Amino acid sequence: MSILQTTIQPKHEPLVSVLMPVFNTDKYLAAAIESILDQTYSNLELICLNDGSTDKSLDIMRGYALCDSRIRVYTQENAGLVPARNRTLELANGKYAALMDSDDISASERLQKQVDFMESHYDHVAVGSYAERTDPYGSPAGITEPPLTHDEIDTALLSGDGSALSQPTMLIRTEAFKSINGWSDQFNFVEDLDMQLRLAEVGKLANIAEPLFTYRRHMDSFCFRNYQTMTTQIADIINAAYKRRGINDTVSLEQVRPDLKEKHNPAEIYRNWACHAIHNHNRKIAYKHAFNAIRKEPFNIKSWQVAYWSLSA
Incomplete structure (x- = not known):
């Protein structure tokens, strides 16, 4: 066998x-x-x-x-x-x-x-x-x-x-x-x-x-x-892609990512980080980010609001 x-x-x-x-x-x-x-x-x-x-x-x-x-x-x-x-x-x-x-x-x-x-x-x-x-x-x-x-x-x-x-x-x-x-x-x-x-x-x-x-x-x-150079390059990239793909259209700088400026605003970045730290109950880190936001935009009420929230979280 x-x-x-x-x-x-x-x-x-x-x-x-x-x-x-x-x-x-x-x-x-x-x-x-x-x-x-x-x-x-x-x-x-x-x-x-x-x-x-x-x-x-x-x-x-x-x-x-x-x-x-x-x-x-x-x-x-x-x-x-x-x-x-x-x-x-x-x-x-x-x-x-x-x-x-x-x-x-x-x-x-x-x-x-x-x-x-x-x-x-x-x-x-x-x-x-x-x-x-x-x-x-x-x-x-x-x-x-x-x-x-x-x-x-x-x-x-x-x-x-x-x-x-x-x-x-x-x-x-x-x-x-x-x-x-x-x-x-x-x-x-x-x-x-x-x-x-x-x-x-x-x-x-x-x-x-x-x-x-x-x-x-x-x-x-x-x-x-x-971000300003990025905006110009993004428009050039999209237009190059349109051309390669035979798409008869173009985009202007005004049409490209209007959100980029805000996303690359240091104060807004710090405020965003502070909010996440508050959500995670990390007051020390939240306040560090809020303080940096105030340094960048001392007259923006949102920076002070985030600082208050970080202290009271």
Whole structure:
């Protein structure tokens, strides 16, 4: 009597290249790196590119690389964010490229859930997710809930809303990413929006309805500066997308994101953070934000109201 023996082959796990350009983020870098090393999905390479940092960032990266062979550390003179991003893409060997900022944190199941999605949705070229936001002190500051389907995301992107597919949450098919030549340095303040629209023209986009990422908002963040230049570039990006897609229309500066100025008002940002801290019963942090709001806009009654609420919470 013969016994038929079968061998169960392990599930193939495609390589994921995590792209992390780094410039002077030594305060947050260790947490960002550890969040990748702690992923439940282990077949990854973490590409850390030091873009001319003058703090301890390079030492931190090299220290982790000594302990984990999946980390690849490169260094160059400061070239700026877009060239640094493109260099990490050039170095990627994986089937997928996961974007990761050096001051943010990925949930431990982020890559596993995103790879599972992409492996079962072959017509998609990228997937993002909901994200948790924190203030500079790490206090919760809300959850982003972007649209989920390609058509909804693409419509929002064409209106200039890059948050419809938040860049640092994205996992992208590397082949598709390289086919559009990554990021364009023509749009150095909103390079994400341009990249996302061009990706949408070669495949579908989606978001997973679960916060798989935490991004830290602070006043040094790139997204809190240069909103006037951002507005001009957003209009140029939308008009370029219209032209590529054969849409006979144009948008003017007046039509582009009228909410941008308020969103980039430092006092309003501090008031928003204070309100979240009040909601989380964190009076000390709430008052710090309220005090900063008063410093920025001492004659705005809303700043004083938030300060009062922070003291009475």
